[in-house]
Amino acid sequence: MHRGKEHRGRKQRANKVFEKLKAMGIDIPKKPEITIQNIVASADLHTVLNLNAIAIGLGLENIEYEPEQSPVLCTGCPLLRS
Numbered sequence: 599m600h601r602g603k604e605h606r607g608r609k610q611r612a613n614k615v616f617e618k619l620k621a622m623g624i625d626i627p628k629k630p631e632i633t634i635q636n637i638v639a640s641a642d643l644h645t646v647l648n649l650n651a652i653a654i655g656l657g658l659e660n661i662e663y664e665p666e667q668s669p670v671l672c673t674g675c676p677l678l679r680s
Contacts (some may be wrong), residue, residue: 649669652671
């Protein structure tokens, strides 16, 4: 996808959220600054994973994993660079 087109798509989705917030009576600036802070990727690996073992194997200092709250492993970009 072309970078400009991708950016416009994100901006359009953010503007839809802003419009819904305005409809709820929340004051939104005319041109709010939009910053992308998180990117989520998922994949269906067609297998059952032991997230506890994966969290330990990847290094607990690099992982956010709270199985009592959510069955999700969160990792930052530094882990992906190694």
